[in-house]
Amino acid sequence: MIKKLDHKTIGVSEKIRSIFQASYAVEAKLLQAKDFPPLNRSVDTFLNSETEFYGYFVKQEMVAVVELKSNQGSIHIQSLVVDPKFFRQGIAQSLISYLFDSFDSVNYTVETGAENQPAITLYKKNGFVEIGQYNAEFDIRKVRFERKKTTTP
Numbered sequence: 001m002i003k004k005l006d007h008k009t010i011g012v013s014e015k016i017r018s019i020f021q022a023s024y025a026v027e028a029k030l031l032q033a034k035d036f037p038p039l040n041r042s043v044d045t046f047l048n049s050e051t052e053f054y055g056y057f058v059k060q061e062m063v064a065v066v067e068l069k070s071n072q073g074s075i076h077i078q079s080l081v082v083d084p085k086f087f088r089q090g091i092a093q094s095l096i097s098y099l100f101d102s103f104d105s106v107n108y109t110v111e112t113g114a115e116n117q118p119a120i121t122l123y124k125k126n127g128f129v130e131i132g133q134y135n136a137e138f139d140i141r142k143v144r145f146e147r148k149k150t151t152t153p
Helices: 010-031 043-047 091-102 117-125
Strands: 002-004 052-058 061-071 074-082 107-113 129-136 140-148
Touching (some): 010 043, 010 061, 010 117, 074 091, 117 140
Antiparallel strands (some): 107 140
16 A cells, blocks of 8 residues: 655654665665765654655555655656565555556656666666766766656547
8 A cells, every 4th residue: 555654743754764774775785885865864854854755555564665856747756765675576666656647747757876776677667768877975876767758649
């Protein structure tokens, strides 16, 4: 089950942060990053965030989160994290499908580390195309993807 999260509630923000910590620790290893900014987010940053959060639940336990930023017909996936205990179960795919089914956006964008092959594979499988790469802080190479809404005549 996927539902919108009330991240302004301390318990919810603590759980979101817990999943972020577990998932981003794996990505930091993939990227060989010594200092990985997503791991530095405090509970307060989630409590005070202007983004939207959606959680994926298994038997009433939140096991994955997608963080979105909407802006005039465009949705940017700020983060998509899955608790490592639930990797390779199609949960990230379910969250992406949910976004496409639930939001009428003209454009979707997302970024990930250039060495994060599982994420890159997932995004490409879902119609995202690479639109650029850049060096982010802490010597992390990032890839930016975009998916335009397709219209049928």
